[in-house]
Amino acid sequence: MKNLKNINIYEGGISSIPGKKDVVKVSSNESPFGPSISVKKAISESRLKTNKYPDGNCIELKEAISKSFKLKISNLFVGNGSDEILGIACQLFLNKGDEVIVPKHSFLMFEIYSKISGGVIKRSATKNLRVDLESLLKSITKKTKMIFIAQPNNPTGFYLSKKDLAVMIKKIPKKIMIIIDAAYAEYMTDNDYSNGLEFAQKNKNVIVTRTFSKIYGLASLRLGWCYAHSNIISSMNKVRGPFNVNQLAQDAGIQALKDKKYTSNSKKHNTLWLNIMNKELSKLPIKVYDSRANFLLIDVGKSVSKLNKYLLSKSIIIRLMDKYKLPSCVRVSIGTANENKKVLQAFKDFYK
Numbered sequence: 155m156k157n158l159k160n161i162n163i164y165e166g167g168i169s170s171i172p173g174k175k176d177v178v179k180v181s182s183n184e185s186p187f188g189p190s191i192s193v194k195k196a197i198s199e200s201r202l203k204t205n206k207y208p209d210g211n212c213i214e215l216k217e218a219i220s221k222s223f224k225l226k227i228s229n230l231f232v233g234n235g236s237d238e239i240l241g242i243a244c245q246l247f248l249n250k251g252d253e254v255i256v257p258k259h260s261f262l263m264f265e266i267y268s269k270i271s272g273g274v275i276k277r278s279a280t281k282n283l284r285v286d287l288e289s290l291l292k293s294i295t296k297k298t299k300m301i302f303i304a305q306p307n308n309p310t311g312f313y314l315s316k317k318d319l320a321v322m323i324k325k326i327p328k329k330i331m332i333i334i335d336a337a338y339a340e341y342m343t344d345n346d347y348s349n350g351l352e353f354a355q356k357n358k359n360v361i362v363t364r365t366f367s368k369i370y371g372l373a374s375l376r377l378g379w380c381y382a383h384s385n386i387i388s389s390m391n392k393v394r395g396p397f398n399v400n401q402l403a404q405d406a407g408i409q410a411l412k413d414k415k416y417t418s419n420s421k422k423h424n425t426l427w428l429n430i431m432n433k434e435l436s437k438l439p440i441k442v443y444d445s446r447a448n449f450l451l452i453d454v455g456k457s458v459s460k461l462n463k464y465l466l467s468k469s470i471i472i473r474l475m476d477k478y479k480l481p482s483c484v485r486v487s488i489g490t491a492n493e494n495k496k497v498l499q500a501f502k503d504f505y506k
């Protein structure tokens with residue numbers, strides 16, 4: 155058996171509080187709305203066909219992604235969550251002892267999957283929690299095989315500008331694979347943001363991963379996809395399980411991509427509330443980072459555990475950040491309007 159002693163099991167946030175009803179869960183960056191009505195209908199119809207194996211090649215879904223994002227089908231791979239794709243990329247490119255650069259405070263699965271495939275993690279520095287490009291480039295050695303960048307990153311909500319991303323990709327030797335994880339791309343509004351697809355189309359060493367878990371509200375169905383060079387896609391198809399994506403997820407994904415109005419309304423809601431929450435919470439004696447995506451990173455100093463206890467007593471679940479080496483921080487996802495109001499009031503009451 156592989157020696158996995160240096161790997162920590164990924165721990166998701168808690169999803170219920172014993173004895174409490176009407177819990178406000180703003181700990182996992184999920185959609186507060188769930189899937190659209192038409193997606194629910196698609197799932198409902200799909201559930202009647204569970205005796206049949208799903209389409210192992212996800213052809214219809216790939217066609218829908220291809221149409222939506224104007225990408226060639228031969229460059230697309232669909233996975234059981236984008237999570238699975240991160241793991242498959244590590245399986246494909248890493249051998250024992252290969253170095254993988256992961257900026258400090260990045261999404262935890264980068265490290266876990268790299269280590270499972272024998273990778274050795276090199277942490278590049280951050281400046282005020284933002285990726286320090288100079289440090290990242292300096293971390294490259296002859297042994298470097300992969301570099302992970304979450305665009306924007308969870309839990310900081312920061313991203314590299316399009317210009318910096320271009321510089322980074324240009325300076326990284328072509329034999330090193332760059333994985334750009336754009337799980338929150340649909341929420342982004344800044345003009346200098348890039349989800350990386352334009353770079354993946356021009357550079358064979360760039361893979362971009364995307365997910366249906368966030369704005370489309372399909373986290374529990376596990377559905378993600380990636381864009382990569384067609385040779386990489388062919389290899390990914392050799393590594394994946396024959397039916398890695400269930401049919402409910404495929405049918406839901408196809409419908410979700412059609413429902414443009416739903417997605418744009420979710421985005422509008424998120425942009426509005428991200429601003430309100432940031433502005434209102436910034437009035438309290440805490441440091442609110444200028445996070446993008448559908449969450450805010452907040453440094454609450456020494457009050458972390460007292461605040462968390464207080465919020466739990468008010469039926470509110472937020473995420474603690476000790477696993478991300480940010481012990482004085484918490485992460486709060488954007489919820490429905492009512493949930494956000496409850497969260498704001500609870501924070502205000504706590505710091506009164």
Ligand SMILES: Cc1ncc(COP(=O)(O)O)c(C=O)c1O
Binds near residue numbers: 261306335337376
């Ligand atoms: C940066 C990032 N990448 C990937 C994922 C996982 O996405 P999926 O549900 O598609 O596996 C998350 C989930 O929170 C995330 O924050």
